[in-house]
Amino acid sequence: MNHTPNLLWLSVSPYLKCFDRRLLSRLVKIAPVRQWEYSQTVDEPCCVDAVVAALHSYVSDRAALEQRSGNPHYKVHLLGHGVSGVVALLYARRHPERVASLTLLSVNAMPAVNWQAHYYALRQLLPCSREIILAQVARNLFGNQPARLYKAIAQLLEKDLDSNLTLHSLAHHTEIPAESTTVPLLVCNGAHDSIICSQKQTLWHDAMKPGDRLWQCPEGNHFFHFHHAEATASVITAHISNIGNPPRNQLASDERIVFQATAT
Numbered sequence: 001m002n003h004t005p006n007l008l009w010l011s012v013s014p015y016l017k018c019f020d021r022r023l024l025s026r027l028v029k030i031a032p033v034r035q036w037e038y039s040q041t042v043d044e045p046c047c048v049d050a051v052v053a054a055l056h057s058y059v060s061d062r063a064a065l066e067q068r069s070g071n072p073h074y075k076v077h078l079l080g081h082g083v084s085g086v087v088a089l090l091y092a093r094r095h096p097e098r099v100a101s102l103t104l105l106s107v108n109a110m111p112a113v114n115w116q117a118h119y120y121a122l123r124q125l126l127p128c129s130r131e132i133i134l135a136q137v138a139r140n141l142f143g144n145q146p147a148r149l150y151k152a153i154a155q156l157l158e159k160d161l162d163s164n165l166t167l168h169s170l171a172h173h174t175e176i177p178a179e180s181t182t183v184p185l186l187v188c189n190g191a192h193d194s195i196i197c198s199q200k201q202t203l204w205h206d207a208m209k210p211g212d213r214l215w216q217c218p219e220g221n222h223f224f225h226f227h228h229a230e231a232t233a234s235v236i237t238a239h240i241s242n243i244g245n246p247p248r249n250q251l252a253s254d255e256r257i258v259f260q261a262t263a264t
Helices: 014-027 048-068 083-094 115-125 130-142 147-163 198-207 229-241
Strands: 007-011 033-037 076-081 099-105 185-190 213-217 257-260
Touching: 007 014, 007 083, 014 033, 014 147, 014 229, 048 083, 076 083, 083 099, 099 229, 115 130, 115 147, 130 147, 185 229, 213 229
Parallel strands: 007 033, 007 076, 076 099, 099 185, 185 213
Antiparallel strands: 213 257
8 A cells, every 4th residue: 555645735826836846845855746736817707616626626536546546545635835725725624535634834824814915905005006015015925035036026926916816806805714624734834924923823723633733934934935945844744744643742843833732
């Protein structure tokens, strides 16, 4: 029987996937990682339910193929950052029978509260141009970076808003409840993420089951997995490896688990 974990990385933001590569290059050293990508077309309605349905079609097809190959219990370890993580969360809630574990990076306890919601809130509050606000959002997301990079990052964010799946607009804000999921859960956030307030992450605690974990990257911002790929990969690998096993008494120094749910 093949015990190699089936890692599936979701990407619904093609213009931002360049920030995932460092982490993926480290995860593939541990286990094969498949990537599922979704691109929004010009005439297609922006609907997260349609994306979840498309993902379910893909996972179901993979499961059918694995069953024909003698693996009747095929499940995937879902991973995603930002909006991609929100899609992974919604999928795990609706189809837990297909999910071995769920790893969320930079996903708020209130899942719809993301950098896009932050951007539209600033658009409504500040009498500034779109370019100025996007430049400020780029600084908020990436922290201190060389000035020449902010313009390039802001351009990527603008393309993401205009071309990819977004949960919000100037006229509408999506709300997604902070509900639990039945699958093993790892939540990873940056300790200095200005979009996801660490003080509000206690809401994750209420949604966590025994064995679920919340990790904060000590020096990380919203894209912490880009700047701290090695530490992030280590935490993800340890969590997936220990699913179904008793919690370890000692953790690697780079894990800094701030909350680990235990049986009561």
